[in-house]
Amino acid sequence: MSDHQHDHAHAHAHDHGDHAHPPHGEDAHAPVDDLDSYDPESLLMEQALRELLIEQGVFxxxxxxxxxxxxxxxxxxxxxxxVARAWVDPAFRAALLADARPALESAFGLDLANTPELTVLENTADLHHVVCCTLCSCYPRNILGIPPAWYKSREYRSRVVIEPRAVLREFGTELPAGREITVVDSTADMRYLVIPLRPAGTEGWDEERLAALVTRDSMVGVAQALAP
Amino acid sequence: MSALPALVSGMPVVVRTGEPLTHCRTPHYLRGKRGVVVRPLGRYPDPEALAYHKPGLPPRVLYQVEFEAAEVWGERLCEPSYRITADLFEHWLEPDAAGHRRSPA
Incomplete structure (x- = not known):
């Protein structure tokens, strides 16, 4: 770890020997969640800033x-x-689509007061939504947690707005012919969560069983819910 | 500022052009493009001021706006027939007199 960091401390001279590194964050295949891949200068800067803010009593x-x-x-x-609740409870589904945060707070006992605004979009047999953030990495963290590395990659952000069907196919998602697509670029204060289409063959299932079919990727819209 | 958002669902709009060197939330790929308002999303402090530690008040109306992909990229550069929505602040939008009202998807 320390050797690795030491090696990379020189990386920002732009030329360090036998191979070129893309600038940080540009290699879509890099394990960006791995601490080793972060620029040590940035890590040091974060630590210095954090310690200063604590020292100054900001937090x-x-x-x-x-x-x-x-x-x-x-x-x-x-x-x-x-999503499972929305599939089985039409009143909750309607409240969620109309105004997501209050519906979530009352149904799930969450405190979302200091989190970004949220809109829930419903996929149907006619229309499929897929969410991205071309400017940075805006993501419904208040419901889904930390975004996956691919969501933040330049490759996903630049390609999904130009060739959404090709990107979905790479996620193993083949939509039926005739299903329309809307790519939702979250460029400002609103975050978006997708309710995937409820899979056929799940009639009468309870919420817990249904929830097991709902993947993270299906709530971003790059996949559909799992088949039963 | 009026009490109600100036633009309503289905209204044709065109995104302003311009190349501010400062922070803004209007992606380059949508500047100058024609779309329709999906709906107003509420009022928020202006991120173009927040980025420089200014309060960004009064807050500005944010709109979800829908575009045909072919209008954005040209038919030869993108896949056929899909739509893109983005969230754009009121000062980046103007009514598109030449556009037609239509219901967003």
Whole structure:
């Protein structure tokens, strides 16, 4: 780890020997969730800034830890419960589509007050939504947690708005002929969560069983819910 | 500022052009393109001011706007027949007198 960091401390001279590195974040296949792949100068800068803000009393180390714990408590499992509820409960579904945050707060006991606005979009037999953020990495973290690395990659962000069907096929998603596609670019304050189409053959299933079919990718719209 | 958003669902709009060197949330690929309003999304402090530690007040109306992909990229550069929506602030939109009202998808 320390050797690795030491090697990369020289990387930003732009030329360090026998191979060229793309600028950080441009290699779509890089494991960007791996701490080793972050620029050590940025890590140092983050640490210095954090310590300064704590020292100046802007927030405490405990505040940071509480926020990390809160973020990590939100996982796609929560989104799957939301989708399963929307599939079985028409009144909840209608409330969710009309105004998502209050509907989620009352049905799931969540406190979403200090999180971004959220809109829920429903996939149907006629129309499929797929969500992206071409400008950066906006994502419904308050329901799905931390976005996957591919969502933040330049490759996904630039290609999904030009060739959505090709991108979906690479995720193994082949939509029936005639199903329309809307690519939803979340460029500002609104976040978007997709309710995938309920799979055929799940009539009479309870919420827990249904939730197991709802993947993270199906709530971003790059996949459909799993077949039963 | 009026109490109600100036643009309503189905209204044809054109995205302003312009190349500010400062922070903004209007993607380059949509500048100058014609679309229709899906719906107003509420009012938010202007991110173009927030980025420079200014309050960004009064808040500005944000709209979800829908575009035909062929209008955005040209038919030869993208897959056929799909739509793109993006969320754009009121000061980047103007009514498109030449456009036709249509219901968003």
């Amino acid at each position: 405490t180390a405990e505040d940071i830890q509480r926020q990390i714990d809160l973020t990590e408590s939100r996982t796609p499992a929560l989104g799957a419960q939301v």
